[in-house]
Amino acid sequence: MKQTITELILQAVTPLVEDTSSLNIILERPKSAEHGDFASNIAMQLAKPLKQNPRAIAQTIIDNLPANSVISKVEIAGAGFINFFLSAQSKQDIVKNIFQAGEAFGRNTSGQQAKVQVEFVSANPTGPLHVGHGRGAAVGDCLCRLLDANGWDVTREFYYNDAGAQIDNLTKSVHARALGIAPDDARFPEDGYRGEYIGDIAKAYLAKETVTADDMAVTASGDVNDAESIRKFAVAYLRHEQDLDLQAFQIKFDVFSLESALYTEGKVENAVQALISSGHTYEQDDALWLRTTDFGDDKDRVMRKKEGGYTYFVPDVAYHREKWNRGFKRVINEQGADHHSTITRVRAGLQALNTGIPQDWPEYVLHQMVTVMRGGEEVKLSKRAGSYVTLRDLIEEVGCDATRYFLAARSADSQLVFDIDLARAQTNDNPVYYIQYAHARICSVLNQWAGDSTTLANADLSPLESAAETALMQALSQYPEVVVTACQASAPHMVANYLKELASALHSYYNDTKFLVDDVQIKQARLALITATRTVLRNGLYLLGVSAPDKM
RNA sequence: CUGCUCGUAGCUCAACUGGAUAGAGCACCAGCCUUCUAAGCUGGGGGUUACAGGUUCGAUUCCUGUCGGGCAGACCA
Known part of the structure; x- marks a missing residue:
């Protein structure tokens, strides 16, 4: 139109x-x-x-x-x-279009099945997922659904760091707990992880349990002094915990990438050699530097430390080079805004490789921090201090649908306040229920009508001329544009806002007009309209990963 | 000190990327259930879009500055 x-x-x-x-x-x-x-x-x-x-x-x-x-x-x-x-008829045509397309209504083929990779969550295996990861998970997954709806071939990827200083820290913390040293003991590692889950891992380790994560089984040796065994077990244990978190949040990844694999497969070394031969590196103070200032950074960065190890951004560059080699001409990284400084470095490193990777590749979608309120007070998210709100707790308290909606319904670049008491105590006021209720109401009406809704596809729509009907049809016709715009802007919250408006139009119509009237022609036209609305509500809720219940 | 980012109703957030009278929800006030689910609807009060300039037919949106919040700025990740 x-x-x-x-x-x-x-x-x-x-x-x-x-x-x-x-x-x-x-x-x-x-x-x-x-x-x-x-x-x-x-x-x-x-x-x-x-x-x-x-x-x-x-x-x-x-x-x-x-x-x-x-x-x-x-x-x-x-x-x-x-x-x-x-004209009235061209407005009414939307109802027929929706009947014809069904689940495909709103989807388009503009992506031409080109490959796109979305990397999100990518939490390190040093603790369970918290609310901040949840925001990344909700936004990232909705982004994937939007890309899919726009005809892209989407790969969901989770990258995690299973080597390096934080993992050493984790290993030491578990080791201490296995020796019976409490987190408040002076002998506990100073920067150690003090959460109770560390004790759980130590206990499972000593009990020689087996955990499975990323399709790999790891059995604990139970030997308190075997640091390598503790490390492997702790990483697998926490990855397994995170898998459970993601499962509770109904998010599935296609690929898990390990930082350690980049080392064992020589990808890091290859990337370093490629950077050296491209001529953008130099040695100084016993360290190897990358001249990132050639590519817009404000200072050069160390690649290889005096001690000989690589800094964290080197495997990052190797990883992204690998993404490019895997054929992803489009990559979107969804991550917390606290990592925004890596953007310049990763892009600079990729430019320095001189292999024709575009300057603005990969794309980034950054979400701002989540502040969690409980009892009117801010809950600090400190993994090391051990007091923090896990994603799974949150899901158990407020439900998967509401959690997903809350975390995806706000523009990613604004900070968000997650008030647990509000989300839990006033569940009736959660906006997600307002939308789901619209869907359930339609189902209920159709249920009472007890007819075959597919016959409504050919209903005569000419009676649909009231203000409420016109407004509802207008809202329906906007849906395909929302799918396009939200994807172009990488802004899933636009879908959430739209659904609220659509639900509002439906509720107003419901209160304004009785559907199950005696006049067959009028009844069929109205039922066709609300059935079409149900389809769009379903399709839209699907994009958010929120369920569309028949009854509430 | 530098960079990025945000600042909109008492609170939580929108505003179709520069459009018409800045909109919702919570909270507050007044109405609507013998009739398809009241988890709903209708109406009302509540704003100098942080502040000051600039760009143009037109600015919450773009530019500059000021103030305030957040995050970064290690040979930590």
Whole structure:
């Protein structure tokens, strides 16, 4: 519909300007119904180059508009807006379109099944997932669903660091607990992890338990002094815990990548050699440096430390080089904003390889920090101090649907306050229930009608002309645009906002109009409309990973 | 000190990437269930979009500065 009107405008404008290729015809949905179904500001854009009054230009465009069946009325408003009012029938067509497409309604093929990899969560195996990871999980997974809906071939990937200083720290902490040293004991490692789960791991280790994670089974030796065995066991144990966290959050990854594998397979060494031979490195103070300032960084970075080990960004570069070699021309990294400084370094490292990787590859979606409130006070998220809110606790308290919705419904680049008491105590006020309730209400009506809803596909829709019906059909017709825009902006929260509006339109309609009336023609038209609404609610909730219950 | 980011109703957040009278939810006030689920609907009060400039037909949105919050700025990850 949008495209149809855009083309009509283009035809009308062509006689006025010499070069139509530079024209950017923007059609928007006016906030107020008084301003029609679509509005264009094209006349105001042309006012300057044509040196004419925008209202006069608007009038000329309207006069030039080709005859058509979709538009019932055109008006000039304000400073020179052109407002388009659709004919009743072209509004009603949306219901038929939805019936035809079903689950596919709103999906498009613009991605052309090109490969895209989304890396998200990527928590290190040093503790269970917390709310911050949850936000990454919710946003990342919705992003994947959006990309899929736009025709991309999506790979979900989880990268974790199973080597390095933090893992040593973890190993020491478990070792201490296995020796019976309490977290508040002076002999406990100073920067050790003090959470109670460390004690659980120590206990399981001493009991020689076996844990499975990433399809690998690890059995504890039970030997308190075998650091390597403790490390392997602790990592597997926590990866298993995180798997359970993700499972509770209903998120599935396609690929898990280990940092240690980059070393054992020689990928890190290869990347280092490639950087050296590309000529962007130098030795200084017994260390090997990468001249990242050549690529926009504010200072050069050390690659190999005096002690001989590599700094953390080297495996990062090796990992991303590997992503590129695996054929992902598009990669999106979803991560917390506290890691934003790595963006410049990783990109600089990839540029330094000189292998034709675009400067702005990979893409990043950063989410701001989550503040957790409980009892009116902020709960500090400190893994080492041991007091923090795990994702699984949260899911158990407020439910998977509500947790996902809360964490995905806000713009990623604004900080979010997660009030546990509010989410738990006032579950009825959770916005997600408002949307789900709209779906359940429709199911309930259709249930009482007890007819075959597929027969509604051919219903005569001409009775649908009330304000509530028009508003609902208008909301439905916006859905495909939301799928496109939310994906382009990498902004899943737009889907959540849209669904709230759609649910609102449905609830208003429900209170305004009785559906199960005696007049068969009217009844069928109304049932067709709410059935179409149910489809869109389902499709939209699916994008958020939230269930669409038949009953509540 | 430097960089990134955010600042919108009492609170939590939107605003279709520069559009028309800045919108929802919670909270507050007044109505709506003998009728398809009241987890709902309708109406009302509540705003100098942090502040000051600039760009243009038009700014919450873009630019500059100030103030305030968050996060980064290790040969830690």
